[in-house]
Amino acid sequence: MKIPTKLALAAAALALISGGAYAASASDNWDNSCASCHGSDGKAQTKTGKKLKIKDYTDAAVQAQLKDDEMIKSITEGIKGDNGKEKMKSFKDELSADEIKDLVGFIRKFKA
Numbered sequence: 803m804k805i806p807t808k809l810a811l812a813a814a815a816l817a818l819i820s821g822g823a824y825a826a827s828a829s830d831n832w833d834n835s836c837a838s839c840h841g842s843d844g845k846a847q848t849k850t851g852k853k854l855k856i857k858d859y860t861d862a863a864v865q866a867q868l869k870d871d872e873m874i875k876s877i878t879e880g881i882k883g884d885n886g887k888e889k890m891k892s893f894k895d896e897l898s899a900d901e902i903k904d905l906v907g908f909i910r911k912f913k914a
């Protein structure tokens with residue numbers, strides 16, 4: 803059975819559009835990109851979290867110090883230590899602006 807060219811092109815276009823529109827949930831992005839250092843619970847009690855002295859996101863005082871725009875910038879651009887070495891990689895090529903904003907909201911939910 804031969805599929806008409808226009809129908810095949812329309813199906814291919816629909817597949818590209820729907821595939822490109824998918825955005826992972828903040829929870830999935832946390833699990834896939836953040837939990838290995840920050841911990842699944844946001845307490846940063848991982849080997850890397852302890853080594854880098856990552857802040858405990860369940861601490862209300864830490865949450866009060868964090869500003870949404872600063873978190874967005876850190877997730878987007880990454881973080882360098884005082885020595886200039888990368889402490890956290892940039893996620894601008896992996897997460898959309900909306901996914902990053904959703905991730906900030908997800909981090910806010912860790913507050914005790």
